[in-house]
Amino acid sequence: MTLNDLAILLAALALAAPLARWLGIAAVLGYLVAGVLLGPLGAGALFTEQDAEQVLHFAEFGVVLLLFLIGLELRPKRLWAMRQAIFGLGTAQVTLTSIALGAIGIVVFGSQWQPALFAAAALALSSTAFALQVMEENGELQTRHGRLGFSVLLFQDLAAIPLIALAPYFAVTAAHEALKIDYLALGKGLATIVAVIVIGRYVLDFLLRVVALSKVKEAMTAAALLTVVGIALIMESVGLSPSLGAFIAGALLAESSYRHELEADIAPFEGLLLGIFFTAIGMSLNLRLIASEPALIITLTATLIAVKAGILYALGRWQGLEARPSRRLAFALSQGGEFAFVLLSVGRAAGVLGTRPSEILAVVVTLSMALTLILLMLDRLLSKTALPQRAFDRPPEKDGHVVIAGFGRFGQIVARVLRAKGVPFTALDISAEQIEFVSRFGATAFFGDASRTEVLEAAQIGRARAFVLAIDDVEAAMRAAAIVKANYPNVPIYARARDRLHALRLLDLGVTGIRRETFLASLDLTRELLVGLGYSERVAQRAVQTFRNHDERRLNEDYKHASDAEKLAERARSSQAMLEKLFRDDEIEEAKLAQAEKSQRDGTAKPERL
Numbered sequence: 001m002t003l004n005d006l007a008i009l010l011a012a013l014a015l016a017a018p019l020a021r022w023l024g025i026a027a028v029l030g031y032l033v034a035g036v037l038l039g040p041l042g043a044g045a046l047f048t049e050q051d052a053e054q055v056l057h058f059a060e061f062g063v064v065l066l067l068f069l070i071g072l073e074l075r076p077k078r079l080w081a082m083r084q085a086i087f088g089l090g091t092a093q094v095t096l097t098s099i100a101l102g103a104i105g106i107v108v109f110g111s112q113w114q115p116a117l118f119a120a121a122a123l124a125l126s127s128t129a130f131a132l133q134v135m136e137e138n139g140e141l142q143t144r145h146g147r148l149g150f151s152v153l154l155f156q157d158l159a160a161i162p163l164i165a166l167a168p169y170f171a172v173t174a175a176h177e178a179l180k181i182d183y184l185a186l187g188k189g190l191a192t193i194v195a196v197i198v199i200g201r202y203v204l205d206f207l208l209r210v211v212a213l214s215k216v217k218e219a220m221t222a223a224a225l226l227t228v229v230g231i232a233l234i235m236e237s238v239g240l241s242p243s244l245g246a247f248i249a250g251a252l253l254a255e256s257s258y259r260h261e262l263e264a265d266i267a268p269f270e271g272l273l274l275g276i277f278f279t280a281i282g283m284s285l286n287l288r289l290i291a292s293e294p295a296l297i298i299t300l301t302a303t304l305i306a307v308k309a310g311i312l313y314a315l316g317r318w319q320g321l322e323a324r325p326s327r328r329l330a331f332a333l334s335q336g337g338e339f340a341f342v343l344l345s346v347g348r349a350a351g352v353l354g355t356r357p358s359e360i361l362a363v364v365v366t367l368s369m370a371l372t373l374i375l376l377m378l379d380r381l382l383s384k385t386a387l388p389q390r391a392f393d394r395p396p397e398k399d400g401h402v403v404i405a406g407f408g409r410f411g412q413i414v415a416r417v418l419r420a421k422g423v424p425f426t427a428l429d430i431s432a433e434q435i436e437f438v439s440r441f442g443a444t445a446f447f448g449d450a451s452r453t454e455v456l457e458a459a460q461i462g463r464a465r466a467f468v469l470a471i472d473d474v475e476a477a478m479r480a481a482a483i484v485k486a487n488y489p490n491v492p493i494y495a496r497a498r499d500r501l502h503a504l505r506l507l508d509l510g511v512t513g514i515r516r517e518t519f520l521a522s523l524d525l526t527r528e529l530l531v532g533l534g535y536s537e538r539v540a541q542r543a544v545q546t547f548r549n550h551d552e553r554r555l556n557e558d559y560k561h562a563s564d565a566e567k568l569a570e571r572a573r574s575s576q577a578m579l580e581k582l583f584r585d586d587e588i589e590e591a592k593l594a595q596a597e598k599s600q601r602d603g604t605a606k607p608e609r610l
Contacts, residue, residue, distance in 0.1 A: 008046055009055070012038055013275045028130055028338060029369055031275050035282020052283035056345070059280050061232075062273025063342050064246045065266055068228050070157050071250020072263055085148055089315055090155020096311050097124035104303065118170040118352050119361060121163055122344055123304055125156045127337035130369055134376060135332055145316060145325035149332055152312075160339040165244040167343070167350040192238045196231055196245055200252030208258045209436065212447055224265040257435045258447040260428060264454030274338075281341045285366065286359040297360065301367045305375070309334040331379055335372040336365030401425055403459050405450035405480050406470035407434060410496050410517070412443065414468050426459045430476075451479035453487070462488050469495035469511075474502050481509050503555060523548055
């Protein structure tokens with residue numbers, strides 16, 4: 001591939017996703033259409049079949065990164081909270097759909113059971129990106145059928161892992177010969193998996209900590225990619241799926257303090273390579289099949305949607321859903337998915353499927369995605385009953401959490417109170433030493449630069465009840481505040497300011513919940529000092545309160561009127577003069593109050609003397 005080809009491919013990626021979003025379709029479809037247009041059968045015909053194969057081979061690493069990120073998301077608490085829907089409903093859907101489609105392949109098309117079952121399992125998986133986007137855009141993701149759909153998609157992502165790894169065992173080497181198992185290779189594979197688990201459990205976190213100590217962002221990004229590439233190479237060296245190794249490594253790091261940083265570093269590469277992967281799939285689609293065998297393609301597409309939708313509808317009713325929500329669940333997940341393309345590619349390489357069957361099924365999956373949108377729109381137009389809007393089965397670890405950016409002396413106090421009150425929170429800090437230090441005392445924080453959009457998104461800031469800004473670095477704190485205010489205006493910000501100028505800059509962004517770092521502590525110490533100098537507790541408290549009211553009022557006035565340091569200095573001098581006048585007025589008031597109290601005491605004492 002030349003530099004010119006790369007420029008064309010990147011231009012297609014830059015245009016495909018925004019256009020797809022503008023048209024209201026999934027980005028996956030946009031990439032597929034872009035690939036069709038660029039491929040040998042498209043209008044542009046800028047890439048040959050050989051080019052498409054080269055791009056596809058390179059972009060398959062995006063699938064490896066995708067599975068690593070899936071592993072990172074599968075925290076034990078999350079899996080346990082959703083275990084019934086994931087492993088109950090998800091298992092039933094994949095199993096029943098695979099059996100039904102496999103039986104059709106064997107009976108109707110006369111296929112052998114191994115390729116029929118493998119293809120059926122590939123087609124049983126729906127498009128996670130496609131279905132989630134459609135349900136979120138329609139406001140259905142937080143309904144009960146939306147949460148059940150999410151659970152099914154999560155199990156399908158898990159089911160894809162063993163299917164990718166076991167693809168060679170579905171291959172038929174001869175018509176009447178059983179596949180021979182190489183027990184030596186199997187033993188090497190199991191030993192390698194154990195080695196990957198040990199490395200991931202005891203070595204990776206330590207190595208990431210060492211890299212994080214350098215505080216070089218590029219080094220952390222390189223370490224994140226090296227983790228995935230290294231594990232993939234180890235697995236590939238013994239004939240196992242690199243995707244399986246990446247998934248295991250991600251799952252082992254799911255509870256790591258560096259999970260959010262890893263996710264933020266890898267997600268852009270994963271998204272880009274997956275876009276290239278689907279574009280390459282589009283280049284490879286044999287559109288001649290639609291013209292040469294339209295009846296077969298239409299029949300297979302209709303069969304796929306009908307079987308999957310029918311089983312999902314029955315399972316939805318089994319879970320207690322009413323007819324309309326069950327139908328929405330069935331239509332939303334009735335299409336083939338991105339993992340079908342992956343499995344068809346893997347199955348073709350492993351000799352499970354021939355070239356022609358894999359090409360036909362790839363076209364069928366693509367058409368099923370397009371038809372899903374039509375079915376959902378028709379259902380919405382024809383149905384008169386409204387969907388229930390009440391949300392059910394929310395993951396407890398993300399129900400009203402607070403994101404704390406900066407886990408130093410300020411953030412830790414906030415976290416301790418929240419923990420004592422049972423309020424869930426996610427703490428982020430850029431210092432590896434700080435994370436290691438607080439972990440010794442039972443506190444949990446995640447390594448990550450909260451001034452980066454990717455890290456905040458990985459911490460699910462959009463679903464947070466509040467954002468506590470306690471970052472020590474002023475510029476980093478300002479970047480984080482600007483990101484949250486611009487992208488998540490409904491999330492309230494409670495910020496710690498280093499000094500007066502920092503507070504003014506936060507006010508300029510629209511942040512109102514501000515506490516200056518040493519302001520209250522300084523006032524409390526001053527009150528104690530005045531008492532020690534001989535002033536009464538009341539006089540000391542009044543002086544401190546007068547200063548606080550005056551200073552906070554002047555802070556707001558400075559924000560409204562002052563625009564540079566010189567004006568601020570001038571206003572500070574006038575503020576001090578005004579403060580001294582306020583104190584003199586307070587002294588006069590205090591003297592009047594003391595005289596009144598003395599007169600009252602004298603007045604009450606006279607009757608006793610009489």
